[in-house]
Amino acid sequence: MMFAVLAMSTIAYLPPSSASIRLNAATTRSSPQAMNDLDQHNYTVTVSKYPANPALSWTAGTSAWQFAYNAAYLPGSAAVKGGLLVRVQNGSAVPVGSCGPPASESSVVYTPLNANGGVEPLGTSVLFKPRNTSWEQSVEDPRVVFNAGTWWMTYTANGAVARPPLNRHQGIASSTQPLDPGAWVRHCGLTSGDDCVPPGLKSGAMLVRDQPPHYMFAYDLRKACPGNPQGVCRHTVITTSPDLIHWTPSNITLLARRPGMWDAGLIEPGPPPLLLASGDYLFFYNGATLPNDRQYHVGWAILDGRDPSRVIQRSVVPVLSWTDRTWMVGNSTADTALCYTPSVVFCNGARPLEAVGTFELFFGGADAVIGTAVVKVDAPALR
Numbered sequence: 001m002m003f004a005v006l007a008m009s010t011i012a013y014l015p016p017s018s019a020s021i022r023l024n025a026a027t028t029r030s031s032p033q034a035m036n037d038l039d040q041h042n043y044t045v046t047v048s049k050y051p052a053n054p055a056l057s058w059t060a061g062t063s064a065w066q067f068a069y070n071a072a073y074l075p076g077s078a079a080v081k082g083g084l085l086v087r088v089q090n091g092s093a094v095p096v097g098s099c100g101p102p103a104s105e106s107s108v109v110y111t112p113l114n115a116n117g118g119v120e121p122l123g124t125s126v127l128f129k130p131r132n133t134s135w136e137q138s139v140e141d142p143r144v145v146f147n148a149g150t151w152w153m154t155y156t157a158n159g160a161v162a163r164p165p166l167n168r169h170q171g172i173a174s175s176t177q178p179l180d181p182g183a184w185v186r187h188c189g190l191t192s193g194d195d196c197v198p199p200g201l202k203s204g205a206m207l208v209r210d211q212p213p214h215y216m217f218a219y220d221l222r223k224a225c226p227g228n229p230q231g232v233c234r235h236t237v238i239t240t241s242p243d244l245i246h247w248t249p250s251n252i253t254l255l256a257r258r259p260g261m262w263d264a265g266l267i268e269p270g271p272p273p274l275l276l277a278s279g280d281y282l283f284f285y286n287g288a289t290l291p292n293d294r295q296y297h298v299g300w301a302i303l304d305g306r307d308p309s310r311v312i313q314r315s316v317v318p319v320l321s322w323t324d325r326t327w328m329v330g331n332s333t334a335d336t337a338l339c340y341t342p343s344v345v346f347c348n349g350a351r352p353l354e355a356v357g358t359f360e361l362f363f364g365g366a367d368a369v370i371g372t373a374v375v376k377v378d379a380p381a382l383r
Contacts, residue, residue: 043378055118069364083111099340100339100367105138119362130157137160165200172188172204198222205270207303220233262317298319298320301314327368328344328365360373
């Protein structure tokens with residue numbers, strides 16, 4: 001991948017040509033701070049392990065679904081084996097080298113992690129499927145947090161009545177037995193007008209605090225959002241809650257699109273923020289160069305542990321990019337993986353590893369496969 005070495009105020013990332021796709025089995029990429037007024041914190045995030053092949057792929061025989069992507073990490077407990085909640089669909093006569101479309105509804109399937117931390121093959125049993133109401137025709141892109149014996153899952157529900165983007169809804173469900181399909185309790189969209197947040201907000205990543213307010217960072221597809229006179233917002237904004245069910249948008253942008261940079265097109269939340277030893281939070285996010293859901297990358301921000309609505313550092317360059325692997329490019333005949341949406345890497349699952357400051361990311365490639373990467377965070381001295 002080619003990065004432009006330019007001043008902070010100019011373009012910090014240039015999409016490479018297809019000829020420059022990197023295919024190394026292990027890569028290292030560091031992301032320095034993004035802005036001069038944030039540079040006193042000096043966190044660095046480095047990719048230390050980056051397998052060349054997907055962990056879940058239909059053509060490799062590790063997934064029973066043609067499209068398995070955008071997985072959440074399900075934390076384990078004494079009674080529940082930790083694993084992934086994977087968004088799945090099947091397609092119709094999708095040859096290698098072409099993309100989509102899917103023929104089946106979008107649902108969520110569970111697969112455990114084995115004793116070595118590897119991802120087990122993905123089976124056919126559906127854990128969470130859409131209700132097929134006017135509010136929820138599909139369930140997409142789950143994210144999971146565990147709090148006081150209860151698993152909370154956020155997901156995107158696409159409805160059938162309103163026109164986009166107001167048919168995009170934020171779904172929230174909870175369970176004390178997360179591997180039982182019948183034990184998940186929905187909290188949004190059960191009756192007319194019963195939205196947990198206004199329509200057009202989705203992809204919520206929860207941050208549960210010891211005491212309220214709790215935070216959920218959401219992707220804003222509404223128009224006339226703060227600081228954006230050019231139509232649809234496409235920023236990540238802040239919502240707060242006293243109880244993880246009732247949420248109030250703050251009209252405050254957490255992460256805005258950056259014109260001329262790799263995340264100029266849109267900013268969508270990644271996994272729930274990860275607590276660091278310093279007390280701050282590491283928040284991965286998905287940024288696209290283009291506003292039409294193309295040329296996705298994964299970047300990061302550091303949120304202040306005392307006030308998570310405050311960003312104290314933001315990456316200049318992405319840690320993962322759609323050009324890193326042919327199975328992220330998606331319509332490349334150089335790879336045998338299927339493709340639903342080309343030029344996409346999208347992360348909404350992460351877990352802490354045993355080593356302090358080390359995390360494993362689970363991400364979708366071309367909306368068809370699941371890949372993994374390990375990152376290392378070096379933090380400044382405790383404040």
